[in-house]
Amino acid sequence: MRLDIVTIFPEYFAPLDVSLLGKARRRGDVDVHVHDLRGWAHDRHRTVDDTPYGGGPGMVMKPEPWGEALDAVVPPPSSARLVVPTPSGRPFTQELAVEYAAEPWLVFACGRYEGIDARVIEDARERMPVDEVSIGDYVLAGGEVAVLVIVEAVSRLLPGVLGNADSVTDDSFAPGRMEALLEGPVYTKPATWRGRDVPDVLMSGNHGAIARWRRDQALRRTAARRPELIGRNPLDEADRRALAE
């Protein structure tokens, strides 16, 4: 997979050299290119923003540097999908992460200030699919941290990036059995720590009982923390009993 990121703060992306993604890059499984938007600003001060038409607070990113940047990074014809992080986007979910992991090429346009001139997105849509996405209902100072979040969620789904393929299918929100459930608690050695024992069932070797216990824990945790998700799960009699207790 190829990833291009256009930003006025390339230094934000140093973490992409670290951990599983860093290893995947060194193996050549993920090809990441970070571009400084100011390279496409041609005045003396390399200006990328200006005051908003119609008035109001803050600054808007100018269309010309963005137009040139996207023409240079994504020359036609291309198979790239453009992802624009913005708090006014559609929610970024595990389902979207799975879709992105199947793409050959993702390009991220990081806005700062009050956002990017809307004509940049309209113009890009004539050449490639464009998604405006939000990572949650809060406002960040710019798209950079959102791109780090999206890149991590997508890259850990790529074949060979995560160590253990099973850990992806057991995740909270993993498509399938965990689709709308939060994962329950997990434990490792020692069996007793500061007087607290690991639940007996996990030491029993009874794999059926362990799977049932884990599902019960996931159901109860979801009901407590994210009650709006419970209705998205097909529930059988045993599930209803676990939720009633």
Ligand code: 6GU
């Ligand atoms: Cl994707 N960008 C910005 N700037 N703020 C956000 C966001 C994205 N998602 C939530 N808040």
